[in-house]
Amino acid sequence: MGAIYRREMQCYFYTPAAYVFMGVFLALSSVFFGFGNLGARSSDLMALLDRMSYIWMLLSPVLTMRLIAGEKQQRTDQLLYASPCSLSAQVAGKYFAACTVLLITVLATVMYPLVVAVYGKLYVGETLVGYMGLILQGCAFLALDLFISCFTRNQMTAAVAGVGANLLVWLADAMAQALSGSFAARALNFISLYRRFAPFARGQLSLSNALYDVLFIFIMLFLSVRVLDARRWSEA
Amino acid sequence: MCYNTFRYSDGRQTAFDGGMRMIRLDGVSKRYGTHRALQDVSFTVPKGQILGLLGQNGAGKTTAMNIMTGCLAPSQGTAVIGGYDVMRSPREAKRLIGYLPETAPLYDEMTVRAYLRFACELKEVRKQAIAGHVEAVGEKTGLTDVLDRKIGNLSRGYRQRVGFAQALCGSPEVIILDEPTTGLDPRQSAEMRALVKSLAGQHTVLFSSHILSEVQALCDRVIILHHSRVICDSAMQALRCGERRLRAVIACGEGSLLPRLRQLPSVSRVEVERGGREGITQVVMTVEEGQNAERELFTLLSGLQTPLLRLAPVEDSLEDVFLRATMDENEE
Numbered sequence: 001m002g003a004i005y006r007r008e009m010q011c012y013f014y015t016p017a018a019y020v021f022m023g024v025f026l027a028l029s030s031v032f033f034g035f036g037n038l039g040a041r042s043s044d045l046m047a048l049l050d051r052m053s054y055i056w057m058l059l060s061p062v063l064t065m066r067l068i069a070g071e072k073q074q075r076t077d078q079l080l081y082a083s084p085c086s087l088s089a090q091v092a093g094k095y096f097a098a099c100t101v102l103l104i105t106v107l108a109t110v111m112y113p114l115v116v117a118v119y120g121k122l123y124v125g126e127t128l129v130g131y132m133g134l135i136l137q138g139c140a141f142l143a144l145d146l147f148i149s150c151f152t153r154n155q156m157t158a159a160v161a162g163v164g165a166n167l168l169v170w171l172a173d174a175m176a177q178a179l180s181g182s183f184a185a186r187a188l189n190f191i192s193l194y195r196r197f198a199p200f201a202r203g204q205l206s207l208s209n210a211l212y213d214v215l216f217i218f219i220m221l222f223l224s225v226r227v228l229d230a231r232r233w234s235e236a
Numbered sequence: 237m238c239y240n241t242f243r244y245s246d247g248r249q250t251a252f253d254g255g256m257r258m259i260r261l262d263g264v265s266k267r268y269g270t271h272r273a274l275q276d277v278s279f280t281v282p283k284g285q286i287l288g289l290l291g292q293n294g295a296g297k298t299t300a301m302n303i304m305t306g307c308l309a310p311s312q313g314t315a316v317i318g319g320y321d322v323m324r325s326p327r328e329a330k331r332l333i334g335y336l337p338e339t340a341p342l343y344d345e346m347t348v349r350a351y352l353r354f355a356c357e358l359k360e361v362r363k364q365a366i367a368g369h370v371e372a373v374g375e376k377t378g379l380t381d382v383l384d385r386k387i388g389n390l391s392r393g394y395r396q397r398v399g400f401a402q403a404l405c406g407s408p409e410v411i412i413l414d415e416p417t418t419g420l421d422p423r424q425s426a427e428m429r430a431l432v433k434s435l436a437g438q439h440t441v442l443f444s445s446h447i448l449s450e451v452q453a454l455c456d457r458v459i460i461l462h463h464s465r466v467i468c469d470s471a472m473q474a475l476r477c478g479e480r481r482l483r484a485v486i487a488c489g490e491g492s493l494l495p496r497l498r499q500l501p502s503v504s505r506v507e508v509e510r511g512g513r514e515g516i517t518q519v520v521m522t523v524e525e526g527q528n529a530e531r532e533l534f535t536l537l538s539g540l541q542t543p544l545l546r547l548a549p550v551e552d553s554l555e556d557v558f559l560r561a562t563m564d565e566n567e568e
Binding site (some may be wrong): 085 | 268302306307308309311326327328330331333335337339341342343344345346350355357358359360402445512
């Protein structure tokens with residue numbers, strides 16, 4: 001797993017992928033911070049974290065589209081499959097590399113709370129909880145998009161399908177409102193990632209929602225391994 | 237037809253089971269829906285042998301190699317590498333394999349050195365030994381001068397060498413090469429052949445190619461796949477695919493002789509070679525393996541009081557064997 005992780009990290013920083021992801025994320029979040037906090041003279045970072053979670057939804061496929069689909073497209077997957085490294089280790093190595101880029105990006109946003117701390121009042125506990133929710137949210141999107149990447153050989157297809165899937169699980173509770181009371185509504189509410197993030201965005205630490213995110217990540221990674229394994233039986 | 241046959245538990249036979257078997261395929265089949273990519277393929281490869289896998293496009297060569305390396309799962313049968321079943325003990329089996337697929341699996345953004353380091357890490361080479369191992373593999377494959385260049389900037393020939401070097405990382409016992417010279421110019425192909433030849437004895441090599449002369453020059457043994465099945469499994473020196481041919485020069489007109497030759501029990505085909513002198517008949521007789529056609533011919537000619545001027549085996553080229561084997565299969 002270590003070898004896969006190190007290679008993926010090299011790949012992120014030898015190609016534009018990580019820079020595009022970090023650059024666009026930081027540019028957009030700076031715009032939100034500029035208008036929402038500096039312009040409005042507000043110390044409330046919760047609204048900013050809420051908006052940043054929307055950016056994850058749109059950008060996380062940039063980090064994952066290459067992970068599996070790119071290997072198939074370049075036919076480098078055979079190098080990995082013929083190696084003693086297990087499929088679970090391969091998937092885990094790739095996933096943790098994507099999470100590391102996400103964490104580095106989150107680390108770069110620490111400048112916003114620092115500015116607030118210098119010029120206003122920073123609610124440390126709430127901010128930390130908000131950040132925890134933001135990271136869990138991002139990692140859940142990465143796991144979902146990695147799973148989507150297992151189904152195609154084309155990176156663009158993986159990216160577009162990834163954004164679509166993110167929107168679906170993000171807005172599931174909004175769709176549930178239209179079907180209120182039915183089983184489908186309860187199911188949509190259950191899978192809604194926004195619903196899980198909302199308490200964190202209010203500064204409330206919610207262990208059940210944190211556990212849900214961790215379980216969601218685990219299931220997506222497990223399914224990714226199963227899909228890759230199943231393809232050995234069916235692919236030409 | 238098999239030579240030095242080995243019998244499997246279900247009664248099937250395969251050739252060359254002497255010594256330690258590094259590769260064993262036992263009744264391997266692969267289906268994609270209704271399409272059969274591989275049908276009941278069985279063979280073994282002893283340690284140190286270079287085996288050529290021949291076949292037309294779609295014959296099943298790449299599928300067989302992908303099954304041996306664990307990239308694909310067989311629908312039926314087992315692939316065993318160095319005593320380890322690839323499906324049941326994949327880690328142990330794959331430690332013994334170096335694989336160069338048809339398209340070299342290269343990361344263009346990496347330098348050759350970083351790529352070979354990565355390949356060593358995947359093959360579980362000890363961390364302290366990796367740097368030295370990369371240098372050694374680079375030297376063996378002629379990559380020393382380009383170790384710090386990006387793979388994306390290398391020529392086709394060098395890229396193929398990098399793929400080959402990757403297969404050598406970790407000094408695997410079994411090296412599987414899927415058409416390693418495809419797309420290379422004649423000089424690059426010759427260099428690649430020299431590299432493969434240098435592995436003889438130290439590694440067990442399975443090598444697939446369309447180029448028959450290449451297989452003939454490199455391999456100790458050849459297996460021909462046709463329509464997803466093994467139709468010939470033979471040592472290079474004994475390439476007969478179940479039959480042999482004899483050229484006879486007989487001092488007699490062909491009119492009365494040919495019908496008698498065709499009636500000989502061990503002779504399955506008689507072809508006349510034209511252009512000889514008058515009163516001299518030159519024929520090529522195809523004889524079933526294991527039959528004593530020479531004795532039958534001498535008996536016939538002595539009865540006719542006809543002199544036999546020359547009798548010699550016909551040395552088949554690999555091309556002849558391949559064409560005849562695949563043609564016979566089509567005729568069936």
